[in-house]
Amino acid sequence: xxxxxxxxxxxxxxxxxxxxxxxxxxxxxxxxxxxxxxxxxxxxxxxxxxxxxxxxxxxxxxxxxxxxxxxxxxxxxxxxxxxxxxxxxxxxxxxxxxxxxxxxxxxxxxxxxxxxxxxxxxxxxxxxxxxxxxxxxxxxxxxxxxxxxxxxxxxxxxxxxxxxxxxxxxxxxxxxxxxxxxxxxxxxxxxxxxxxxxxxxxxxxxxxxxxxxxxxxxxxxxxxxxxxxxxxxxxxxxxxxxxxxxxxxxxxxxxxxxxxxxxxxxxxxxxxxxxxxxxxxxxxxxxxxxxxxxxxxxxxxxxxxxxxxxxxxxxxxxxxxxxxxxxxxxxxxxxxxxxxxxxxxxxxxxxxxxxxxxxxxxxxxxxxxxxxxxxxxxxxxxxxxxxxxxxxxxxxxxxxxxxxxxxxxxxxxxxxxxxxxxxxxxxxxxxxxxxxxxxxxxxxxxxxxxxxxxxxxxxxxxxxxxxxxxxxxxxxxxxxxxxxxxxxxxxxxxxxxxxxxxxxxxxxxxxxxxxxxxxxxxxxxxxxxxxxxxxxxxxxxxxxxxxxxxxxxxxxxxxxxxxxxxxxxxxxxxxxxxxxxxxxxxxxxxxxxxxxxxxxxxxxxxxxxxxxxxxxxxxxxxxxxxxxxxxxxxxxxxxxxxxxxxxxxxxxxxxxxxxxxxxxxxxxxxxxxxxxxxxxxxxxxxxxxxxxxxxxxxxxxxxxxxxxxxxxxxxxxxxxxxxxxxxxxxxxxxxxxxxxxxxxxxxxxxxxxxxxxxxxxxxxxxxxxxxxxxxxxxxxxxxx
Numbered sequence: 120x121x122x123x124x125x126x127x128x129x130x131x132x133x134x135x136x137x138x139x140x141x142x143x144x145x146x147x148x149x150x151x152x153x154x155x156x157x158x159x160x161x162x163x164x165x166x167x168x169x170x171x172x173x174x175x176x177x178x179x180x181x182x183x184x185x186x187x188x189x190x191x192x193x194x195x196x197x198x199x200x201x202x203x204x205x206x207x208x209x210x211x212x213x214x215x216x217x218x219x220x221x222x223x224x225x226x227x228x229x230x231x232x233x234x235x236x237x238x239x240x241x242x243x244x245x246x247x248x249x250x251x252x253x254x255x256x257x258x259x260x261x262x263x264x265x266x267x268x269x270x271x272x273x274x275x276x277x278x279x280x281x282x283x284x285x286x287x288x289x290x291x292x293x294x295x296x297x298x299x300x301x302x303x304x305x306x307x308x309x310x311x312x313x314x315x316x317x318x319x320x321x322x323x324x325x326x327x328x329x330x331x332x333x334x335x336x337x338x339x340x341x342x343x344x345x346x347x348x349x350x351x352x353x354x355x356x357x358x359x360x361x362x363x364x365x366x367x368x369x370x371x372x373x374x375x376x377x378x379x380x381x382x383x384x385x386x387x388x389x390x391x392x393x394x395x396x397x398x399x400x401x402x403x404x405x406x407x408x409x410x411x412x413x414x415x416x417x418x419x420x421x422x423x424x425x426x427x428x429x430x431x432x433x434x435x436x437x438x439x440x441x442x443x444x445x446x447x448x449x450x451x452x453x454x455x456x457x458x459x460x461x462x463x464x465x466x467x468x469x470x471x472x473x474x475x476x477x478x479x480x481x482x483x484x485x486x487x488x489x490x491x492x493x494x495x496x497x498x499x500x501x502x503x504x505x506x507x508x509x510x511x512x513x514x515x516x517x518x519x520x521x522x523x524x525x526x527x528x529x530x531x532x533x534x535x536x537x538x539x540x541x542x543x544x545x546x547x548x549x550x551x552x553x554x555x556x557x558x559x560x561x562x563x564x565x566x567x568x569x570x571x572x573x574x575x576x577x578x579x580x581x582x583x584x585x586x587x588x589x590x591x592x593x594x595x596x597x598x599x600x601x602x603x604x605x606x607x608x609x610x611x612x613x614x615x616x617x618x619x620x621x622x623x624x625x626x627x628x629x630x631x632x633x634x635x636x637x638x639x640x641x642x643x644x645x646x647x648x649x650x651x652x653x654x655x656x657x658x659x660x661x662x663x664x665x666x667x668x669x670x671x672x673x674x675x676x677x678x679x680x681x682x683x684x685x686x687x688x689x690x691x692x693x694x695x696x697x698x699x700x701x702x703x704x705x706x707x708x709x710x711x712x713x714x715x716x717x718x719x720x721x722x723x724x725x726x727x728x729x730x731x732x733x734x735x736x737x738x739x740x741x742x743x744x745x746x747x748x749x750x751x752x753x754x755x756x757x758x759x760x761x762x763x764x765x766x767x768x769x770x771x772x773x774x775x776x777x778x779x780x781x782x783x784x785x786x787x788x789x790x791x792x793x794x795x796x797x798x799x800x801x802x803x804x805x806x807x808x809x810x811x812x813x814x815x816x817x818x819x820x821x822x823x824x825x826x827x828x829x830x831x832x833x834x835x836x837x838x839x840x841x842x843x844x845x846x847x848x849x850x851x852x853x854x855x856x857x858x859x860x861x862x863x864x865x866x867x868x869x870x871x872x873x874x875x876x877x878x879x880x881x882x883x884x885x886x887x888x889x890x891x892x893x894x895x896x897x898x899x900x901x902x903x
Contacts (some may be wrong), residue, residue: 127181133675140506144804145460166281167408174285175245175278176238184237185230187463192226203229229554242582245276245289249419249714252766256759273418282408286420290716293351294767295344296334298445303772304763305794307589308724308770311703313730328790336780336788342772351772354779356719360592361441367434368503368571371656372411373596373840374561375587375603375827379545379668379850383611384620385583387538388485390610392478392622394577394585395452395611398534399471401602402430406448406671410601413713421713425594429602433530434590436510437503443593448637449533455568455638457483458496460636462528463536482634485538494640497648504651525636535573535623539566540584554666555864558828558852560660566655567648583620587827596827597711601809607824608813662830665853665864669872672879675846680882684843685761685805686754689725690838691878692731695870697734697802698862704800705865707832710764712772721769723761729753737881747880800836808844816845828852833891835859837867 163196171179191198207225216224254266261268263841278285302325310318344350349535360371384390404410405426413421432445450466459483466471472480517526528870529535543557561578563569569576574588589599589704617623640648673686697703706725712718731747741749763769778791806826814822826842831854838854 163407164526166675167284169386171287171408172747174281175241175276175289176234178280179584181231181234183301183341184234185227188226188233191225199226199229217467222476232696241276241278242289245273247598248264249289250291252714252762253767254419255762258757270418271415272822273306277418277420281412281420283405283412283423283426284408286412287422287424287716290420290422290714292344293349293715293718295337295341295350296768297774298329298337300768302329302333303769304770305774307728308726309705309724311728312705321790321810324793328788332781332786332788333777336777336784337518340776340778341707343776348779349715351712352717352719352774354776355772356443356592357440357675358779359741359775361434361443364506366504366568366658367506367590368569368654368655369690369830371591371781372562372588373591373601373827373829374558374570374589375596376557376561376825377544377585378607378611378821379609379825380821382544382583386478386620387581387583388478388481389474389616389621390583390585391481391536391538392408392476392578393610393614393616394606394802395465395477395604396553396614397476398467398577400609401605402448402701403471404437406430408839415714418716421532421720422716423718424717424854425598426601428593429574429598429607430853431531432593434572434592435530436506436513436515436572438507441506441510441592444530446531449531451528451532452534452536453529453532454481454536454538454633455499455570456487457540458491459487459489460495460498460529461487461524461633462636463633464631465533467627471626472630474622475626476630478622478632480633481538483807487633487635489635492640494645495638495646497567497652498638498640499570500648500652502570502571503563503566503655505654508647509659512647516641520597522641525638526611528636529570530572532573535570535576537568537576537578539564539568539578539580542584543580544582545861546582549791551667554825555664556822557584558588558664559659559662561588562664562828562830562854563655563659563747566652566659584735585705585718595709595711595810596806597803600806600827604808604810605825609811611822612813622810643800644655661856661858662827663855663857663862663864665851665868666739666825666828667826667851667853667868667872669849669875670847671872673821673845673847675764676844676879680879682751682882683758684755686757688805688843688849688875689751689757689842690730690750690869691874692735692801692803693730694728694734694874694878696837697738698869698874700871703731704836705797705802707799707803708761709804710761710769712765712767712769712800714765715767720769721764721767722771724770725757725760726801727753727756729756729758737877744839744879750878750881798833800833801830801839802836803839803841804834806818806840806841806842810832818847820845823848826850826852828854831855831862834859837864839863839871 134350141265173181192203201557203225205229205380207221210221210225221723252267252270254262257263286312305324306325307319309321311319320689334887340350347353363371382390383393410426412423415421428445429672431447431449432443435442435444451462451464451880454461454463463477463480463484465477467476474670501512512527517523539649541560545557546553564578569578569588569833571588572590574593578586580586587599587603589596602706615623654757676786677684677687680687689706693703695704708723708725710721712721729749730753733746733753736749737746778788781788781791793884816823823844824842826840826844828840829852830839831838834856836855838852840852842850844850851868853864853868853871855864855867
């Protein structure tokens with residue numbers, strides 16, 4: 120009970136001589152330092168709000184404008200053309216103010232108005248400049264004169280040293296495509312998937328929609344686009360993510376892996392100490408907006424709003440829809456170990472604990488012999504099962520008393536941590552199978568040892584490996600990948616470990632112990648936990664996963680063939696699927712729309728007329744020259760679709776929003792209903808390395824993450840995530856379901872490998888050993 124006594128700032132007793140007041144100086148000091156930390160953060164937020172609010176100007180520019188106006192007045196010229204005099208006439212001042220003082224005040228007011236007008240003009244100009252997207256459609260390496268002038272103007276109007284959110288007010292709104300263009304592109308995208316009769320029927324449905332209901336729905340959508348910052352994002356978050364009533368584990372959440380070949384330390388608590396400290400260093404940078412905005416071609420800014428809910432965020436279940444709640448900065452995390460939940464404060468006396476101190480606290484949890492409370496061990500299964508039972512259980516059993524306090528503690532934590540008893544990673548006699556187990560562990564674990572509602576859960580394994588599982592509604596994978604890259608790099612390259620594998624630094628042994636959360640779980644709630652666990656376990660057992668690192672060649676050789684690496688991989692996926700199924704399927708590739716304010720994602724429909732023509736020619740034994748030509752036409756079409764999606768001219772988000780409007784209006788559209796019900800049997804996504812400067816892949820190729828993955832979108836389809844690393848490595852994460860007799864993740868992986876080899880051989884016929892690793896490729900020693 121020492122912690123409880125320390126938490127009391129003062130105690131008093133009533134005696135015959137009066138009141139005996141006893142102050143706890145340690146507790147008062149803690150309160151004072153915590154308050155100081157809170158006020159410092161508020162001041163930083165106010166300062167950043169001012170800097171962001173006046174961007175692309177700076178607060179100091181106001182002083183420059185004031186001095187310039189006063190200087191011109193001193194020379195007896197009037198730059199305001201009489202406005203300063205007008206302001207002086209209507210200035211409500213006391214009689215004690217002299218005429219000269221009134222003139223100065225009027226000049227300052229005029230200068231401020233002029234400064235604000237300049238800011239508004241610069242921001243408007245920057246917004247118009249950022250609406251220009253022709254640069255994206257120009258051939259790589261060949262920039263037109265117009266684009267060169269545009270880049271120069273963007274840099275001029277972008278100001279100096281922008282903060283993370285500085286560009287938010289200058290980003291253009293996502294445009295609404297025309298009905299005609301969207302319908303035309305849709306029909307083109309489904310042509311290779313339909314026979315003549317089906318396509319004719321769909322064409323008639325589309326023409327009927329375009330000529331009647333489509334225009335009415337479009338009018339409402341344009342009205343929303345004028346009013347809202349983004350006409351897609353809020354509906355996408357609500358209807359695609361939050362209104363889903365099925366489990367978010369596997370179906371929505373995704374994961375990221377640790378380094379592929381290196382484990383910085385085999386000590387679980389030490390790895391957690393460095394990593395958790397790194398997360399909070401990142402959060403400090405995030406709060407101060409010291410993270411650099413993501414710029415395409417070092418000039419074009421992308422939206423950063425998704426970063427706002429990274430920490431201190433939790434998805435809250437509801438009967439009809441979930442909600443995402445975000446709190447102010449928490450000074451603690453919640454740690455799960457062997458069925459118990461612990462609250463671990465990472466700030467002491469207003470300072471962030473050192474990595475060694477966090478390791479010390481984590482080790483205390485690992486050594487704690489106390490058993491779980493009744494019903495506590497598998498409590499997390501509620502977040503893994505169906506959403507409605509979890510919402511009802513939360514209302515019935517966690518709305519008051521000790522259960523509410525403990526649940527609030529989890530939901531308001533900075534993030535969630537799991538100390539896993541298993542060993543994971545590439546290891547043992549069968550490293551391929553170990554990677555598959557690693558992926559499944561990160562995606563669903565035991566179905567009760569993750570808190571799937573938290574914005575992210577960090578998992579630390581017994582052998583020092585780690586990984587991350589993320590809830591999807593609050594942000595997309597590149598945002599989470601940003602903090603994950605920073606954490607991996609800071610953990611290994613900046614903080615490091617001592618010779619014994621422990622974190623560096625000293626420990627304050629007087630640190631209060633982590634507090635075990637208390638629960639009172641009634642039998643009825645335990646029954647619901649068991650039911651949710653059964654649902655989640657069935658879903659987890661059905662997932663088939665295959666992860667492999669393709670190192671026979673990478674983007675280096677692909678670029679020498681003058682082909683986009685992403686286009687090359689997408690063609691390989693189309694070829695692999697066709698060889699396995701003998702047909703084509705609707706293919707989803709995620710693209711980002713963060714060039715626009717509050718932009719998230721758009722779909723690139725990678726299966727096209729051009730790609731199917733190429734694959735039929737290749738599999739039909741056509742001449743190599745013919746296949747080469749068709750391949751380049753197909754990859755060029757893929758790149759065009761990708762650029763259209765990035766610039767707001769995609770298909771699927773527009774059709775999705777038209778469908779939502781139709782539901783609000785209570786009207787049925789056979790065309791939209793059919794479009795939105797089509798299954799994505801091949802769902803793909805690339806995870807690019809964003810902070811290349813944090814890693815030295817050429818000299819230290821072993822320090823690369825294996826990327827991340829997600830579950831299958833369709834019951835009879837595949838989910839494929841890939842990560843292009845350096846010049847000679849491509850990592851793939853393939854998922855499907857055991858219950859489908861037509862899918863097999865390992866067989867599909869073999870098809871992808873062969874397709875990659877065959878495509879490179881096609882493009883490089885003079886290369887006798889196209890499938891072998893280049894001699895110059897750095898060799899990596901796999902850990903055992």
